[in-house]
Amino acid sequence: MSTPIIASPDDAEQAFYDAFNRSDLEAMMKVWSEDEEAVCVHPGGSRFSGLVAIRESWKQLFETGMKFNVRISNVVRNHSALIAVHSLLQHVSVEGDDTIAPPLITTNVYARGPQGWQLLLHHTSPSPDTSGLMMQESPRVVH
Template sequence: MNDPRALKATQALLTSADETEASFYDALRHGDLDKVMAVWADDEEIACVPPSAPRTVGTVAVRAAFEALLASGPVHISIEHVRRMETAVCAIHHVTERVQVMTPEGLQTAFVIATNVYLRTAQGWRMVAHHASAGMPQDIPDISEPRSILH
């Protein structure tokens, strides 16, 4: 489905930032480029920063980046340790992505620290930014540790 108008016609109304995020990662797990793009806002200022890659801005560039990512098939990805900051119209989620890749040495796990930004639009909650950086296993917080209070 390469016609953006046809894609927009098939988009579901996403009723929360959590639902949008779940749809995004589910689409990556299924290698479905159209569904990946269906969660993004229809705005030329959307931005994506993949780990170790340049920033892409705009729907055409973001689509091309995900098309390249999915060229080798679905992404075996799950998210952990979601931290949320939300208002009535904006949500920012900080997540740890666990990505598994089969290599000649066997199954390898990589950790990616990502920030996903969502806006409430007339079409429901849509992603406007995804910024990911390579992480390390020690980046995963120990949930048994008490959370500190800043003020």
């Protein structure tokens, strides 16, 4: 069975977060570009380059047995014919943990190729402060 072509960057993003919420490694990896230049940076963690390393990082995370609930907000999209960059806030909670963690700052870069839109870079960082401009829906011009 062949992998379906992902029609848009938004479809790729939806598939990525659906796989994340289900801890579904196979579905997660179908979203990733087969380009060996693919990069994944987990919050406060290491930089993983190439599909083998990226796959192993997600495998280890999913094998912890934690059930994640991830939702995104404040998505800022920049699209061209072959590249799409999404800057967003990622809200992660873990089943059974009532702690409300601050959102994570995330950048997802999608590339359009033979399989449609696929994830080329996922970089998530802890948020130092969410009370300022970061929470606005759209950028503000200050000059």
